[in-house]
Amino acid sequence: MNYLGRGLGVMLLAVAFGACNEHKTKQLDEIKIYTGPVAIAENVETVYSDSARLKLIVKAPLQTEFQTGDREFNKGIEIDFFDPKGVETTHLTANYARYDKQAGIYFATGNVVVENFVEKQKLESEELKFNHIEKRIYTDKFVRITTQLDILTGTGLTAAQDFSSYKILKPEAVISR
Structure with a gap:
């Protein structure tokens, strides 16, 4: 075979191979x-502990988990918080929640209620975020806090995760009971 024939053969093979690779890349x-x-x-209960001490329990009738580790709780969520002695101090409920694993944040919406049993306080809002890494809850939405003596309302809140301390960012009213 002469050089011209070999050259044409090599060129045809290169074109055919290139066409196959282009087809595979397109696929x-x-x-x-x-x-x-x-x-x-369904009916999930997840227990979080640190150094063999119970920190919190997350309960949900339905949990959907994604490849990223994010979770969604379409039928509501309950989170119980515990003190170092293992006594439940605070209870959070919401109609819907999702968990962003990378940020370590729970986003709770719809009839969100946080009850602190020790301080006998109740927080109500339509949306709360709970950062379990920083151990705090916060929102920029309307909040209503009921204590033994007063009802406090305002917009925005930052608080300890167990609701033992809090600050309303834009207070609106204090109603004595």
């Missing part, structure tokens, strides 16, 4: 990555 571009749930569980 890979069309592949859709699955972003849906990787697990769905």
Whole structure:
């Protein structure tokens, strides 16, 4: 075979190989990555502890977990907080919640209620964020706090996770009971 024939043969192979790679690349571009749930569980109870001490318990009738570790609680959530002796001090409920694993934050919405049993206080809002890494709860929405003596209202709040201390960012009213 002469050099011209060999050259044409090599060129045809290169064109054919390039066309195959282009087709495969196009197919890979069309592949859709699955972003849906990787697990769905009912009647979930997750216990968090540190150094063998109970910190909090998360309960939910339905939990959906995603590949990122994020979770969604479409049918509501309850979180119980415990002191170092293992005594429940605070209880949080909400109609809906989601957990952002990377940020370490729970976002609770819809009829959010936090009750501190030690201080006999109750916080109500339509939205709260709970950062379990920083151990605090906060919101920029309307809040209502009922204590043994007063009802406090305002917009925005930052508080300790057990609601033992708090600050209303824009207080609006104090109503004595």
